[in-house]
Amino acid sequence: MFTGIVQALGTITSISFNGKGAEISIESKDLDFSDVAIGDSVACNGVCLTVVKLGKNSFVADVSHETIECTIFKYLNPGATLNLEKALTPTTHMGGHIVQGHVDGVGTISSMSRTDNAVDIWINAPEDISRYIAIKGSITINGISLTVNEVKGDAFRLTLIPHTHDITNATMWNVGDKVNIEVDVLARYLERLLNHGHDNKKKSTMTASFLMENGFM
Structure with missing residues (x-):
C-alpha cells in the first residue's frame, strides 16, 4: 500500500525483456534505502514492484508480462525517470490517499497550460475506467496522488502545484505522453x-x- 506522495526520483539503468516479462534495474541517489530489504515493495511510476536485488543506491525488480502490457513500462527505456515511493508503514503520514500500486490503465496527456502558480493538465482516460473518475475525487497519475478538478467525457483535468510539479517527473511530461492511471x-x-x-x-x-x-x- 502507498499514499501517492512521491519520495524520490529514480532512473532506469537497465531493462531486459524476457518471455515472462522483464528485469528492471533502478538507481536513485535520493531515496533512503536504509529500511529497504529484499522482498519489500516500491511504487515505480505508480506500479507496485518487489525488490529482488538490492544495491547501495539501487534495486532490481521483476516486472510481469501482465504489468508491462497494462502500464507505460512497455514504452520505457534505460535513462527514463521514475517517481518512487516506498510502501507505507503504520507510522506513515497519510498525506495523499490509499494507493494500491495496481495500475488500471494508460492515459494520454492531451493538453498542458502553465500559470504563475500551477500547471493544468488534461488527460484522456481509457473508456473502461473513465466511469470511476469523479470531480474532486482522488486519482493516481504515475504514482502521484492528485485531485480531479474537471471531467469531460473520458477526459479529466488536474492542477499541479509547483511543489508537486517540481519534485516529480511531471517536469518532463509533454502533450502526447502516456501515463499510468490508478483510480480511487x-x-x-x-x-x-x-x-x-x-x-x-x-x-x-x-x-x-x-x-x-x-x-x-
Whole structure:
C-alpha cells in the first residue's frame, strides 16, 4: 500500500525483456534505502514492484508480462525517470490517499497550460475506467496522488502545484505522453456494492440513496 506522495526520483539503468516479462534495474541517489530489504515493495511510476536485488543506491525488480502490457513500462527505456515511493508503514503520514500500486490503465496527456502558480493538465482516460473518475475525487497519475478538478467525457483535468510539479517527473511530461492511471479503489468497491450481492448471483439491495445518506457518496 502507498499514499501517492512521491519520495524520490529514480532512473532506469537497465531493462531486459524476457518471455515472462522483464528485469528492471533502478538507481536513485535520493531515496533512503536504509529500511529497504529484499522482498519489500516500491511504487515505480505508480506500479507496485518487489525488490529482488538490492544495491547501495539501487534495486532490481521483476516486472510481469501482465504489468508491462497494462502500464507505460512497455514504452520505457534505460535513462527514463521514475517517481518512487516506498510502501507505507503504520507510522506513515497519510498525506495523499490509499494507493494500491495496481495500475488500471494508460492515459494520454492531451493538453498542458502553465500559470504563475500551477500547471493544468488534461488527460484522456481509457473508456473502461473513465466511469470511476469523479470531480474532486482522488486519482493516481504515475504514482502521484492528485485531485480531479474537471471531467469531460473520458477526459479529466488536474492542477499541479509547483511543489508537486517540481519534485516529480511531471517536469518532463509533454502533450502526447502516456501515463499510468490508478483510480480511487473506493470507486470500484462502490460499484461492486451497487451491482452485485455477496454471492454474485443476486442484485445487491445496496442503493445509491443509502450510500449518500450514510456518507459514502
